[in-house]
Amino acid sequence: xxxxxxxxxxxxxxxxxxxxxxxxxxxxxxxxxxxxxxxxxxxxxxxxxxxxxxxxxxxxxxxxxxxxxxxxxxxxxxxxxxxxxxxxxxxxxxxxxxxxxxxxxxxxxxxxxxxxxxxxxxxxxxxxxxxxxxxxxxxxxxxxxxxxxxxxxxxxxxxxxxxxxxxxxxxxxxxxxxxxxxxxxxxxxxxxxxxxxxxxxxxxxxxxxxxxx
Numbered sequence: 001x002x003x004x005x006x007x008x009x010x011x012x013x014x015x016x017x018x019x020x021x022x023x024x025x026x027x028x029x030x031x032x033x034x035x036x037x038x039x040x041x042x043x044x045x046x047x048x049x050x051x052x053x054x055x056x057x058x059x060x061x062x063x064x065x066x067x068x069x070x071x072x073x074x075x076x077x078x079x080x081x082x083x084x085x086x087x088x089x090x091x092x093x094x095x096x097x098x099x100x101x102x103x104x105x106x107x108x109x110x111x112x113x114x115x116x117x118x119x120x121x122x123x124x125x126x127x128x129x130x131x132x133x134x135x136x137x138x139x140x141x142x143x144x145x146x147x148x149x150x151x152x153x154x155x156x157x158x159x160x161x162x163x164x165x166x167x168x169x170x171x172x173x174x175x176x177x178x179x180x181x182x183x184x185x186x187x188x189x190x191x192x193x194x195x196x197x198x199x200x201x202x203x204x205x206x207x208x209x210x211x212x213x
């Protein structure tokens with residue numbers, strides 16, 4: 001019951017901030033996060049990418065700009081509306097409503113999958129990573145970016161995070177358990193920063209995991 005309330009509050013939060021999320025996001029982390037994620041995946045023009053927990057299209061925009069076809073998945077109706085407003089007229093874009101642990105994407109149809117700042121919002125990180133594996137073609141690549149384990153309680157209460165970040169080694173282990181043939185993790189060289197309603201300032205390192213099916 002507690003988790004369901006958490007899910008509801010998280011969904012309500014993202015529906016409420018969807019219209020201003022692009023501005024808010026710029027205060028949390030830099031555009032370089034998506035550029036580094038794309039480079040880690042080695043994306044190529046014409047490939048089919050999945051942007052999981054796409055929000056208003058931070059990663060989607062960059063991937064479309066590099067000539068990829070993008071399937072963007074989010075569970076917030078307001079975020080999906082923003083995605084459609086921004087990219088709906090492009091033939092290479094498709095927005096879908098769905099949960100990260102049960103993606104509405106056919107098995108083995110994606111060349112590269114991405115999730116940026118999504119894992120700390122899901123109930124089961126392991127289930128989401130298994131879905132990453134399922135949707136990829138053989139040889140497909142997955143890149144996950146998120147922030148490291150931290151002790152800032154306001155991320156959970158004010159931003160409705162489910163998890164207080166992660167130890168990168170744990171996430172790497174989940175990728176290996178999901179069946180990925182090659183997995184590596186490391187620091188992205190970027191930070192996520194936020195401030196609480198009481199003026200507590202947080203600066204948390206962002207890590208990456210890159211894996212190949």
